Amino acid sequence: MAVLLVCSSVLVACGGGSGADHNGKTLIYGRGADSTMLDPSLVTDGESFIVTENVFNGLLGFEKDSMEVVPALAESWEESDDGKTWTFQLREGVKFHDGTDFNADAVVFNFERWAKQELLPTEKDAYIYYGSMFGGYEGDEGHIIESVTALDETTVQFKLKEPQGPFLANLAMSPFGLASPTAVKGDPKKFAENPVGTGPFKFESWKKGDTITVVKNEDYWEEGLPKLDKVIFQSIPDNSARLTALQSGDIDIMDGLNPDDSETVSANDQFQLYERPPMNVGYLAFNVEKEPFKDRKVRQALNHAVNKEGLIKSFYGGKAEPATNPMPPSIWGFNQDIEGYEYDLEKAKELLEEAGYKDGFEVEFHAMPAPRPYMPDGRKIAEYIQADFEKIGVKTKIVSPEWTTYLEETNQGKHDMALLGWTGDNGDPDNFLYVLLDKDNARKPANNIAFYKSDKLHDILIKAQRETDQDKRSELYQEAQEIINNDAPWVPLVYANPTLAAQSNVEGFTPHPKGSDKLKEVDIGQ
Template sequence: MNGRISGIVVLALIFVIASTLVACGGNNDAAGNGKTLIWGRGADTKSLDPAQVTDGESMKVTKNIYETLVDYKEDNTEVEPALAESWKTSKDKKTWTFKLKKGVKFHDGSDFNADAVVLNFERWMDKKNPYHKGGDFPYYSYMFGGYKGDKGHIIESVNAVDEYTVAFKLKEPQGPFLANLAMPSFSIASPKAIKKDPEGLNKNPVGTGPFKLEKWKKNDTITLTKNEDYWQKGLPKLDKVIFKSMPDNSARFTALQSGEIDIMDGLNPDDAKTVKRNDKLVLHEQQGMNVGYLAFNVSKDTPLKKKKVRQALNHAVNKKAIIKSVYAGLAVPAVNPMPESIWGFNKEINDYPFDLDKAKKLLEEAGYKKGFKLELYAPSDPRPYMPDGRKVAEYIQSDWKKIGVDLKIVSYDWQTYLEKTGKGEHEAALLGWSGDNGDPDNFLYVLLDKDNTRTPDAGNISFYKSDRLHDKLIKAQRSTDREERTKLYEEAQEIIKEDAPWVPLVHSTPGIATQSYVKGKFTHPINNDKLVKVDIQK
């Protein structure tokens, strides 16, 4: 949050929270609603249609309402059955056939079957489909090469073989295909709900998951209630979940300490030490499969069009100082656009060293000896990869001033921020990414390939278009040989480092803090927000 909240305001905020929540965190409420878990978070959800969004605050909720054909194992990114109980692939890796679970119901009582899977994919892939409404489906285009009719679109067809068998036919093999299907964006929604009001899924989600939407108070709370007919017997263990929007990290932590909420993310790094000393609280440190970065919008008519300028600015970012001050050490400097925990990471690449003299020299060579003015977007809401975007921007602003670059920092609320960067309105912007599936494609192709410069939901917000890079990434994407793909991704990272469309800043190890009575697993390479097995034990 921009600025500092005074102690009086914090106390007032806590009083309001305490007054408005139905029940104190983790308690059985007076109405007999059973176990209620309250999750304090930094911002509200953008949409409750998981196919429409890329932001973590939306996914955090929809992961508990919807389910995918396959999922990731509890401890890693290996794929396991979910709504599909088994699958097989053809020898040429172009046809994938899935056997679906029987007896699964959507929240509206309709049956989950092969026709449901087909309708969802046809809705996402075909812009001419009558249910392709509510906005674009950005993750579909990111992961499957665009939409039906686009040159790079990889899916030829999705067909129901019988009531509980569905077949995907691909135009070319796709190495990350199975991992892609496990992403929450490809959750299956009720055909009945889609046909009734496809745009309405943004506010009225209907899935097969462990929880159903009860109500949504914009910029305040989203309340989910237990799905009594959930197909996994004995689950979920909670009766109700309330996601509470609380933009200020410190106020949210105070609410956790006072027992008004049961769990919080966006923990200030310094507060992690306090959690460790409090026997009533538990700190869960996420594995850092993320990246916080500064993107240069090379499509704008600014000095950033010149590679030497971008290289100069890379030399003028003191990552270690930012990590020490903003992250309290709970991060490591980023060298490449993806973390070392992802296979295919190029260990041979050296980072641009922090060297202001070198930066000045490169600016002079580029024709900007006297520097220039630039506008930098900085997020006002805390993110797992960037707990205080404004403070990060101010560190960069201070160092860039020393090399003659006058930086103006601007901020917007989170949803507006995503919309503006997705449309390319920025000159430069701080943003980040939490890995979705453990595959290099999910970082390099989604965030830096020319295919993903499509507005209004560009994944590549640097709008950097390199045919050399594209050729490497598409070849890697269409290979099913891990060794070949690794080599291609290593070469791709060399191209990115040379062209410098970004300053890769950090890979953070964000903390989630819970009350000690909250039992469940909260650490996973991919942010683990699924609450199906979480319990409250007092």
């Protein structure tokens, strides 16, 4: 109730969720948590990307309803015969929100700051995604980008050390939105809270823990867009409270709809129900650098102790399926032959005894404090798993710090085991298997929060990256999934079908598979 009262006081000042106030058309987007930072190259969480997706453009982007790569700030590109040189022709006349010019030098600046880990807001921050997608940073053996050069004002050239199969898809990802060099150099810390891009909306304000407001970029390069004058991203942590806000007209769109509430929304003609195309996995990661999770049999035992069907019935309303691999079946290269670990408590006890833990053990269990598309209620899901683990003698203490702290603790390896998940960024298996489970990405701050390191897996994943034939890449990724399944650094929990809801007068909203939506074509009717 306190949350709703706060929301109401804020939204009255904005003119409510009707879409119209004295400043024009305003859309209020209800979500489960606040952003962590607003420099997309520094974050890995969807709550940050949902904002930055609308403030920045990359060289490339994705089709509005699929993972097809399309032009953005680059109008066209050419690939050399050996796949190592890519030349991009840039869009002319584009300006950053601070009025400075977008050009080839700006592209070079952004990629060099990421590669060199320069102009970070604090010592603890890092351009995590850059390292994950391009094999590390300047000076690292695996770093795939040899150079980025401005050939002239509107032409930029990338030279790679080796071909990279997902290179174009990587460039289209949200983390590689291009920032104003002037704004970043002026104050990197301020930039992380006050972003300046070329996107359809310009940053206006941020009330931490409450709202982020962006306003129409009147000079946006796509003619006639955006259609809205303002978007307010409203944080309402509880899914049910967010639905109440939608029903009362205080917000226009909400994500994180409880699965059980989907029928309520679809039965009411005042609302629209959306289903985001599934491209995610929710998982429980074991920190394999810590005892007892260094032992593979322990990890396999806990895989046998999780009742995934029960989880789906209790928390997903049937809008999910049990996960077997660390990537969803909607991604090409998925290994259909892997059946996963059956729910078998006796088998779990047997494996624990073989590992020397007949009487079990005690560990901390990090549970997500914020709802995410793949994890509607992390605390309750953790309690459900906790009860099954106790049946095999494994006692867990659930800890659930606030969202920003949770992400920091897990990517620094302070957890024993932790719930988390991933919504794909580019539609490529590399974005799941390499990013989340390769040894390269166990560097801190880590995307590989299991801190799992397999040389055999690494060799296969690098080979797959450097292969350009998709059929050959698919074979390699299927082999990689077999290794991961046997080593069991995770319990893959579910592949979810997330639902969203909106007022009936919201027009042009298309949920994107990658989990963050461009709102440039959204409008509010009468």
